[in-house]
Amino acid sequence: MKFETVKTVILIVLIATSLLLTFGMWNYQPNYKSLNNSPANATSLNGSEEFIWTLIEPNQAIFHIGNHHYGFSNPHDCSSFFQEIKDWGLNDFTTEDTTVEADSPSDYDMELRFPTPLPMEVMDGIFKLNTSNVDLPTWSFEEVYYSLNEDSQTVSVEFLSIDGRAKATAVIEEKNFYELLQSYIDPVDLMELALFNEGASDIYIPKDKVSLSRQTKTVSPIEPNDLVDVLFQDPSIVRQSTSSNRGITYFTDSSQLRVTQGGALMEFVSPAGDIAEPLFAEDLLNKSIAHINSYSGWTDDYKLMDINVNYNYISYQMHYLSYPVFGQFSTLEQIWGQRLIEYQRPLFRIDNDNFLNENTVELSSGEDIIYYLTSDSNYELENIKDIQLGYQLNYKSSERLAVFDPSWFILYGSDWIAINPYEEEINLQGGD
Template sequence: MQLETVKSFILWVLVGISFVLSFALWSYRPNFEELPQNVVEESTSLGGSEKSIKELIEPDSIIFENDNTYYGFSNPADRNSLYQDMHKWSLYEFRTSSANGTPSGKYRVEVIFPEVVPMELADDLFTFNGDINMPGWGFKRLFFTFNQDTKTMNVTFLSDDGNKQAMATVNNSEKYAQLWEYLTTFEGLSKYIRTEGAEGSIYVPGNQQSISSKSIAVEKIDPKLMVDTLFTDPDIVRRNRVNENEIYFTDSARGIMRVYTNRRTVEFQNPLQSSYEQMEPAELIDKSRLNINDHQGWTDEYNLMAVNTNASNNKVRYQMYYEGYPIFGSNYSSVIEQQYRETELHQYNRPLFRLVNYLGGDEATKLISGARVIDKLSSSSSYHMDQVYDIKVGYCLTYKSDADAVMLEPAWFMDYNGSWQKIDFSNLSPQQEGGN
């Protein structure tokens, strides 16, 4: 009898343990970390980098004036190095006033940008002491003038129309001595000549230029990366081949992207935005910069070259550079260009390659002197100097599709009536360069 009681007791204990274990198993909730409800996929990368405002807006000339004689850097790398240093100079006593053209002075340093820079962005380019309320106009030239008694410098940002100016002071004797040495010893400088163009003074190297052509291997950018970047739903994008050298991609809604395989360029247009809303230049530059940063689209060195904002157009263009010289090619092979409508991306054109390895071994090309360039243009019946906005040495790009390489040939170029052209001295016939 006692044995049966013990067996029953053990059975009830086992049943009780079973119930406890079952309840514990049913009620157990593992402590998994919950995933965010809105997971954002990593942005597509073209394999380039992200850029700041100061990395994209750089001068194409720094001119040293000593008693009506002019000098510029013989090596563009020295110009870039000085400008990078200028970023860090402390600017004090900021003030604005009306102006009557360029500041006077026997000794001046003139920094010239390829496009008008909104004063709103000056704070991104230079180091101002204190909080500054920037004016709403833009500048293309800034000047350093010298106070010899105090060893300080005045910095003048001249408005594009020459009627307004913003001034600040550099109270640093070391930087004063640095610029003063250039102005008096001309070390590392070459003589430049000055001529008048459509928007004021143009400076070109006076002597003959000797620059090597370059053969450079390129790395192709997969068009699918652009599809992933530009289309909302890449999975529904259809690919169609028009001919041997042209392929277009479309989702029948968002837009059309055309890829030209023989020159490795892409042209995208989104037709949905039908009307323009004029943007402020600073807003357009920064919006474009952030858009290209988002897919790491700065695949080579690019600098701001042109900004156009009005009631019918919000366009920004960045020019490819190599070793301090601008590169000019045809059909967007050397520029990144974007256009916005209603603050949304409407057009995007760019190269689908990046420069990688210098193949080397090319002999130097001797270009005619800047003095002869000015003389030929001034006496030409094909050109008029009042329509010449700028003149500079650069590279002419030719894409070698059979070798996955580009050839960069040095040449003279000019901005004629708002369009960059290679100067053809054989017949002085304008030939379009640098884009559509």
């Protein structure tokens, strides 16, 4: 009897042990060592928080006075001006199709030009729209035109579609805003612009020579592991490989993050998140901004550069001293589906308080640039889409230095090219 009792107890123990082992096998997960043990939602790159209305700005405000054209001598003044006028209430907002040929830009008193066509659906996230229950159209605009109405002392505002087939109009009714805009239209306080009208569209650039500072700044690295925690759904299963040709690669079965250019550039790809269908522009903006805000990823001064809903592509351009910066280390670029598919960004931030040297560079006048472009047979003028002053960012990885070289740049086809009438041009940055 005692023997039977012992057998029963042993059998019960074996069954219990078997159940425990089976349960453990069902719930077992490989315990890869995490590359960074901090939870993803705690990761921060210590950048700023941005919004649609802080990331979208015109790259130019042009004042037309008779047959002459003027602009701000410093892009920071243009930015401050826009931050002021975007909050002027727009009343009586209406949209309409138009078959009438658009007025010449010089028929308006002032125009704002944005760096990329903007869908009207984001317009009320940038400007103050006083008209309620408005169905915003689906077309895009790139310029906004302002006209002073002397009799009523109001300001007419017009958004023209990029194909010229539709427009939206509104009125700024406050007299003090009329007077303030009128006060800006004064040649004494502005810089005269030269017109280049042989490209894809009319382009206005500073007429006279411009002097900008060439600066060398120190930079602080951004740790790739911080981005691993942000970009991979489960950082604990991420593996790492290193090669002399490809740099460092962090990867899972479905995603990879490559660190190249001596640790200065990051390229993330997650092919499993294929693009299902184009996103609305506002959804694309909100997804992208919220994502970068979630880890304080705006580590330098960035502005919207391009948005293409056909490919769910969006990019932001670095600015330095309020001027646009060009080169492979100057942009944040993303492609979205239901989640992030591709992401490229620099892995350093500029140390604004530390610079090693500075000297002033005098650049060619706008008139000289126009002469150079029109007399050089290497350029097909209809392919010139924009001309800007800005900085070329040259990064020295071994010394962790960023050199900002002032230059003229042209958008030739889909490529930004640094030009100098006396030097060989350099192809800096391709389009998407």
